Ligand SMILES: Nc1ncnc2c1ncn2[C@@H]1O[C@H](COP(=O)(O)OP(=O)(O)OP(=O)(O)O)[C@@H](O)[C@H]1O
């Protein structure tokens with residue numbers, strides 16, 4: 001995925017100020033930055049939930065240049081999982097109906113496969129989102145996103161509303177799926193330890209701009225921008241002790 005000069009305005013205020021970045025196929029770009037810096041707006045612009053200017057390309061497809069119909073089809077190639085699955089899943093739908101929203105038509109067999117893919121008991125498919133735990137709901141949201149067979153998955157603070165122990169399980173699931181399916185991913189989080197676990201590259205947003213972008217460990221070890229330095233300095237654990245294991249088990253102290 002390639003984003004070039006992306007700009008988002010709300011009235012007279014420009015909240016995303018012409019940012020550009022590439023995420024190579026199968027790579028994970030972590031996006032961090034203070035509250036209000038424009039991370040979610042960037043994500044929403046990419047999936048087409050917010051009008052924007054600039055170019056968004058998925059492989060050869062230029063989402064800004066094609067017709068409305070082609071754009072809708074193109075947008076299916078980018079799916080998003082939100083922070084709060086309580087509001088992103090329709091409470092009147094069953095789990096199966098929620099997942100099937102991502103399918104061209106309802107297909108019970110495919111729904112069952114998708115539930116298994118995210119390690120959810122297919123016996124839950126007639127439950128309503130409100131009857132599930134937060135972690136189970138996020139799995140449903142992930143299954144719905146994967147139902148569309150996207151090339152790009154955008155995860156915006158997907159574990160922020162979960163308990164620490166459940167966060168680790170959902171992150172491990174996401175990382176496993178990202179690798180198995182070769183998904184290209186934009187992973188937004190406040191938590192530097194979590195981003196370090198998930199991402200190959202790290203971009204830092206500040207005031208609607210990307211002020212730093214590079215391989216995660218390089219940015220953490222040698223931040224060049226003053227804002228990135230202050231961001232890292234505010235997290236005493238970074239650089240002092242390893243927060244996360246390199247293997248598949250995410251250390252629970254990651255919060
Ligand atoms: N629909 C909207 N109308 C007007 N302003 C908006 C709208 N959505 C977002 N903004 C403003 O755009 C700016 C960026 O918001 P955004 O939600 O992208 O930040 P963020 O980096 O995701 O923050 P957080 O870390 O808190 O999630 C903020 O100043 C916000 O108030």
Ligand SMILES: [Mg+2]
Nearest residue numbers: 039040041156
């Ligand atoms: Mg946000």
